[in-house]
Amino acid sequence: MTKFLNNKLFRCLSIFLFLNFTNHPVYSSSDLAAWALKKNGVLEFRTKSNTNLKAYFQNGNQIYGDRFWIDFPGELKNPRKIKGNGPIKEIRLGKPNRGRTRLVIEFKEGTYLNPLTWRLVGFNQNIWKIKLFNPSNSFNRIGEGLVDKRIQNTKTTQNSSYLKKSVPGYLELPNVKQNKFLVVIDPGHGGSDPGAIGISGIRESDVVLEVSKIVKKLLSEKGVEVMLTRKTEIDLDLPQRVSFANKTAADIFVSIHANASRGKRKDINGLETFYYRGWKGRSLAKRIQKQILKVSPGSPDRGVKQSRFYVIKNTDMPAVLVEIGFLTGRLDSRRLEKDSHRKIIAYAIAKGILEYLSQVR
């Protein structure tokens, strides 16, 4: 379904347009879930709901270039700047005031823009598109997160036969006793907390949620009950994750994350798995680490380590936190951007878990 909002941007003084009013709690987390400025000059973004947006355009002055910005309900946690390319000078995600999120696109001087022709079009209630410029020469996509979640969702809710294609033989999953085990999978971060941001703008929260959903599917098919601490892009603090796991009295707890290096060093790659205490936690960590390394050739083994991360320290059951690669690393991020690798890494995690359940429990 395409719904066309016949709104124009008016170029006079400073400018504005309004779309779609809905009520929204003032200080909830940011409604902006993902965005991308694509090669063809189209800005696409996804909001959490059919949200209340305001868009503005302002001509450049001595300090700024021409700017286009959109305000979203909900507060952004981590204001940030992303360097542009082509006609884009910079993209900023900010918090103009409490309870708001602002996405600002600043153009370089001399860029030809025609805001009078701009139209913001909404798709399926929460995906929005607006063509901002015609790229003359090469412009590289800039963005954060997966705008079209529907693609991802339909894939992960389909029958898992698509998962089995192109999975190496060594990832054959072992059998365990049916209906005996309960596993809690904890996709790290979420909602307004994107976690690590990768080289191309991919976000840890999206990557680990997708991987977690596939792990759930694979384990479920083996007769293991799986509960996810979050199924969507919501904010969830660490105590909530822990109390959820402890209430379910799960057999094991597996938190899935992706890494970022300080200074975003592209040469730092690698995988690591943490546990807090006990031989069971260590054994689970070792099994998962072994499998994820197998599917990540060339990426360093950073080892199985003891750590006091909140979610593994405070959960009652054997618990691990797995880092499936560096989104800031050249090698790892290229892999983690691919659906095929996310699937394979999910297989590896599922295999480590099933081996543990079949041998240790």
Ligand SMILES: [Zn+2]
């Ligand atoms: Zn993380």
